[in-house]
Amino acid sequence: MEARRAILDAAITLISERGYANVTIEAIAASAGVGKTTIYRWWSSKGDLALEAINDRVGEAIDFPDTGDISADLRRQLLEVARLLDGEIGVLFRGIVAEAQSTPTVGAALLDTIIEPRTRACEARLAKAVDDGQLRPDVATRMMVELIYAPLYYRLLFKTDPARPRDIALLLDYTLSGLRPVPATD
Amino acid sequence: MEARRAILDAAITLISERGYANVTIEAIAASAGVGKTTIYRWWSSKGDLALEAINDRVGEAIDFPDTGDISADLRRQLLEVARLLDGEIGVLFRGIVAEAQSTPTVGAALLDTIIEPRTRACEARLAKAVDDGQLRPDVATRMMVELIYAPLYYRLLFKTDPARPRDIALLLDYTLSGLRPVPATD
Amino acid sequence: MEARRAILDAAITLISERGYANVTIEAIAASAGVGKTTIYRWWSSKGDLALEAINDRVGEAIDFPDTGDISADLRRQLLEVARLLDGEIGVLFRGIVAEAQSTPTVGAALLDTIIEPRTRACEARLAKAVDDGQLRPDVATRMMVELIYAPLYYRLLFKTDPARPRDIALLLDYTLSGLRPVPATD
Amino acid sequence: MEARRAILDAAITLISERGYANVTIEAIAASAGVGKTTIYRWWSSKGDLALEAINDRVGEAIDFPDTGDISADLRRQLLEVARLLDGEIGVLFRGIVAEAQSTPTVGAALLDTIIEPRTRACEARLAKAVDDGQLRPDVATRMMVELIYAPLYYRLLFKTDPARPRDIALLLDYTLSGLRPVPATD
DNA sequence: CAGTAACCGAGACGGTACGTCGTGTCTTCTT
DNA sequence: AAGAAGACACGACGTACCGTCTCGGTTACTG
Numbered sequence: 001m002e003a004r005r006a007i008l009d010a011a012i013t014l015i016s017e018r019g020y021a022n023v024t025i026e027a028i029a030a031s032a033g034v035g036k037t038t039i040y041r042w043w044s045s046k047g048d049l050a051l052e053a054i055n056d057r058v059g060e061a062i063d064f065p066d067t068g069d070i071s072a073d074l075r076r077q078l079l080e081v082a083r084l085l086d087g088e089i090g091v092l093f094r095g096i097v098a099e100a101q102s103t104p105t106v107g108a109a110l111l112d113t114i115i116e117p118r119t120r121a122c123e124a125r126l127a128k129a130v131d132d133g134q135l136r137p138d139v140a141t142r143m144m145v146e147l148i149y150a151p152l153y154y155r156l157l158f159k160t161d162p163a164r165p166r167d168i169a170l171l172l173d174y175t176l177s178g179l180r181p182v183p184a185t186d
Numbered sequence: 187m188e189a190r191r192a193i194l195d196a197a198i199t200l201i202s203e204r205g206y207a208n209v210t211i212e213a214i215a216a217s218a219g220v221g222k223t224t225i226y227r228w229w230s231s232k233g234d235l236a237l238e239a240i241n242d243r244v245g246e247a248i249d250f251p252d253t254g255d256i257s258a259d260l261r262r263q264l265l266e267v268a269r270l271l272d273g274e275i276g277v278l279f280r281g282i283v284a285e286a287q288s289t290p291t292v293g294a295a296l297l298d299t300i301i302e303p304r305t306r307a308c309e310a311r312l313a314k315a316v317d318d319g320q321l322r323p324d325v326a327t328r329m330m331v332e333l334i335y336a337p338l339y340y341r342l343l344f345k346t347d348p349a350r351p352r353d354i355a356l357l358l359d360y361t362l363s364g365l366r367p368v369p370a371t372d
Numbered sequence: 373m374e375a376r377r378a379i380l381d382a383a384i385t386l387i388s389e390r391g392y393a394n395v396t397i398e399a400i401a402a403s404a405g406v407g408k409t410t411i412y413r414w415w416s417s418k419g420d421l422a423l424e425a426i427n428d429r430v431g432e433a434i435d436f437p438d439t440g441d442i443s444a445d446l447r448r449q450l451l452e453v454a455r456l457l458d459g460e461i462g463v464l465f466r467g468i469v470a471e472a473q474s475t476p477t478v479g480a481a482l483l484d485t486i487i488e489p490r491t492r493a494c495e496a497r498l499a500k501a502v503d504d505g506q507l508r509p510d511v512a513t514r515m516m517v518e519l520i521y522a523p524l525y526y527r528l529l530f531k532t533d534p535a536r537p538r539d540i541a542l543l544l545d546y547t548l549s550g551l552r553p554v555p556a557t558d
Numbered sequence: 559m560e561a562r563r564a565i566l567d568a569a570i571t572l573i574s575e576r577g578y579a580n581v582t583i584e585a586i587a588a589s590a591g592v593g594k595t596t597i598y599r600w601w602s603s604k605g606d607l608a609l610e611a612i613n614d615r616v617g618e619a620i621d622f623p624d625t626g627d628i629s630a631d632l633r634r635q636l637l638e639v640a641r642l643l644d645g646e647i648g649v650l651f652r653g654i655v656a657e658a659q660s661t662p663t664v665g666a667a668l669l670d671t672i673i674e675p676r677t678r679a680c681e682a683r684l685a686k687a688v689d690d691g692q693l694r695p696d697v698a699t700r701m702m703v704e705l706i707y708a709p710l711y712y713r714l715l716f717k718t719d720p721a722r723p724r725d726i727a728l729l730l731d732y733t734l735s736g737l738r739p740v741p742a743t744d
Numbered sequence: 745c746a747g748t749a750a751c752c753g754a755g756a757c758g759g760t761a762c763g764t765c766g767t768g769t770c771t772t773c774t775t
Numbered sequence: 776a777a778g779a780a781g782a783c784a785c786g787a788c789g790t791a792c793c794g795t796c797t798c799g800g801t802t803a804c805t806g
Contacts, residue, residue: 003783021288024761035784040763097343098284102207115344139360143353147360150336157283157343158301167329174325174333178364189752210792221753226794375778393660396766407779412768469715470656474579487716511732515725519732522708529655529715530673539701546697546705550736561757582787593758598789749804757796762789770783775776 006032007039011053016088020050020095047099047106054092055113058084064121070129074148075172077122082163085156094156119145136181147175192218193225197239202274206236206281233285233292240278241299244270250307256315260334261358263308268349271342280342305331322367333361378404379411383425388460392422392467419471419478426464427485430456436493442501446520447544449494454535457528466528491517508553519547564590565597569611574646578608578653605657605664612650613671616642622679628687632706633730635680640721643714652714677703694739705733 010032014023025046029036043049065073085093100107123141130137135144151171155163196218200209211232215222229235251259271279286293309327316323321330337357341349382404386395397418401408415421437445457465472479495513502509507516523543527535568590572581583604587594601607623631643651658665681699688695693702709729713721 019288025763026761029784033784035786036763037765037785038783041782094287098287101280101284101343102205111344143357143360146337146340147333147357150340151332153343154332154336154339157287157339158297171329171333174329174364175361176364178360178362211794212792215753219753221755222794223754223796224752227751391660397768398766401779405779407781408768409770409780410778413778417768466659470659473652473656473715474577483716515729515732518709518712519705519729522712523704525715526704526708526711529659529711530669543701543705546701546736547733548736550732550734583789584787587758591758593760594789595759595791596757599756745806747805750802752799752801754798755796756798757794759793759795760791761793762791765786765788767785767787768783770781772780772782774779 003032003034003038004042007034007042007049008053008056010034011049012057012088012092015050015053015095016091019091020046020098025049045103045106047096047103048109050092050096050099051106051109051113054089054096057089057092064125066125066128068132070125070132070134071172071176073125074176075169078148078152078168078172079165082152082165082168085152085163090156097157122148133181135176135179139179144179147179148172151175189218189220189224190228193220193228193235194239194242196220197235198243198274198278201236201239201281202277205277206232206284211235231289231292233282233289234295236278236282236285237292237295237299240275240282243275243278250311252311252314254318256311256318256320257358257362259311260362261355264334264338264354264358265351268338268351268354271338271349276342283343308334319367321362321365325365330365333365334358337361375404375406375410376414379406379414379421380425380428382406383421384429384460384464387422387425387467388463391463392418392470397421417475417478419468419475420481422464422468422471423478423481423485426461426468429461429464436497438497438500440504442497442504442506443544443548445497446548447541450520450524450540450544451537454524454537454540457524457535462528469529494520505553507548507551511551516551519551520544523547561590561592561596562600565592565600565607566611566614568592569607570615570646570650573608573611573653574649577649578604578656583607603661603664605654605661606667608650608654608657609664609667609671612647612654615647615650622683624683624686626690628683628690628692629730629734631683632734633727636706636710636726636730637723640710640723640726643710643721648714655711655715680706691739693734693737697737702737705737706730709733 007028010028011023014028014031023046025036025039028049029039039049043052065076067073084090096106096110100110119142122145126135126141126144129135130141152163152168155167193214196214197209200214200217209232211222211225214235215225225235229238251262253259270276282292282296286296305328308331312321312327312330315321316327338349338354341353379400382400383395386400386403395418397408397411400421401411411421415424437448439445456462468478468482472482491514494517498507498513498516501507502513524535524540527539565586568586569581572586572589581604583594583597586607587597597607601610623634625631642648654664654668658668677700680703684693684699684702687693688699710721710726713725
């Protein structure tokens, strides 16, 4: 079982150093001091391994804060996510998204183990804000999640430069101003 | 020169059928009835070829309509883009984005030849809408573009199911309501 | 100790079914319902195991008959050996000879435990025949053994079809006619 | 085509140095400065390659001399063969025979390309000797070949030490004395 | 209108990595 | 305490493509 640990660590290190596509299973095995067979015993592909590695790193983390102010809470959460994506995790994540484009199983696992759980958690917090009258009740929370997070991924996948905190805060502000309850204009 | 055509056509056909990552240069050559050398004579890599193929297909297309109503114009434009991404082009595009994650030259070319030009065109239309008083003047048009298009790419890259027209219209509405000029509340 | 039996039996069965080279230690272990470790505890290699298996099967068997007629005795012995080599034992034996070509220890053990003892026994019978005046006294009994048995092995190793009894009898006759005492011709 | 040459040479060198079973295709490729693919392009297996290598080395060689004296001719021929088998070729040949025990195609090819042609040539010379009254007409020439050559292979495959010229001459003498025409004893 | 270049198909080539199999060693858990 | 079960590092397998490289055999341009 300690072989698993060595493999996950080696995978993260190598991928963050050289980029997902430039890392071979053989290199991970060598770097972990492990036979290739041992990797294939536990994971069916590089994508599979990368997914577990990223989940292992991120864990249950990034639970949603709830101070009562949805705007402040989302900002804090988004900045935290952006910080993560700016480091090792970001390289890993970009690789997995790339892999997901051509490997359906990885695509499905990406949704199931990463995107969906966090989307759900976010929706819960948003629903509360709707109840509090801080957000429009007529917009599906799922769509709110998309509107809020999409720009972050857009920057991650299309730009080389990371999303700066200032920009993130602004993008969030603009998005939220479209999601606030319309003042009763009687 | 007709070899070029055959190659571009074969590339699009094969990639849309099997997915970007499952297509080899050799397969393209064979399918185009061409020697590998001929492909390498004109393109330096599969990503390079795919980029030209997609540009060849899409062309200058999708110029921004201007009826005076920014909301209607954007909707039309977005729906058109979504329609494109739902077919052959979408598969190709997803492959290129994937490739871009690990091949800097492809990433740069993706920005230069696809993203940037269209972003510029969109910004121009948005600037006009700002002048017309239909959009807030205090938001950078570049950010508006991100807010408007990001959800589309989010769906393309993370979901298996395509973005439905209804959803697209809604997402746009919500986004735009955050970008409208704030009524003087004196 | 019953594990040993199961292993030897499994080895013979598998090898005679699939051929020596197509049988792995793992397959023998699985078929014997035994852990690999148990095999390695007692034998150092597949060749080693095969050698013991064949000796176990053949045992002390094939002792040389002595009716007083060397020709008849050899014929009976040769036919018996040929019969053995035509069944399971033959497949095993061919595998061991093959192995012996590249594994010196197996080569040595093949000589020590199989070839030599039987050669000695044969020489003893031949020496008696020489004393009886049935064979030339000026030919080393060891060479006689070679002349008598070599054709049998030649057929075993080079031909797919087994040596037929008729052929064996003939070959022996021809060989022996060269080994009979030269009649005093003066 | 010069890759083929390099491969055949490397195969012979390596096999004669380390023994057939201890040489891998990868080692041959590396030693020949060639990709594995190139080997597999031309040969289907190590046995296949070894067979061509040995034929390439031996060539049409070893044609049967005909001085009119069958005994002298065979002796010369046998000594020549023994000389060959004592060097590089012998190691190669033992490996091929071993391989032939478990690989039917190699077994067949061994017969077809090496054993059979030479057996035929030998039979032709023997037939002539029969006509000349030097050998018994009632023994199939094919059997004569077996009787004459079998001891050579016996020594090659079962002993580590090579067959010495003196022994070979003796063995041949004894064999031939059984094959000479029986003097009319009426 | 012949000569010569550019372009092409075909595919051999040296490589790298793949995912699998079997080896012989070792540890763990069961009985 | 013995032994099955199987994880493990390792090395080789045979395959798939990579990108480079000759090879001949066309067009089609030019001198």
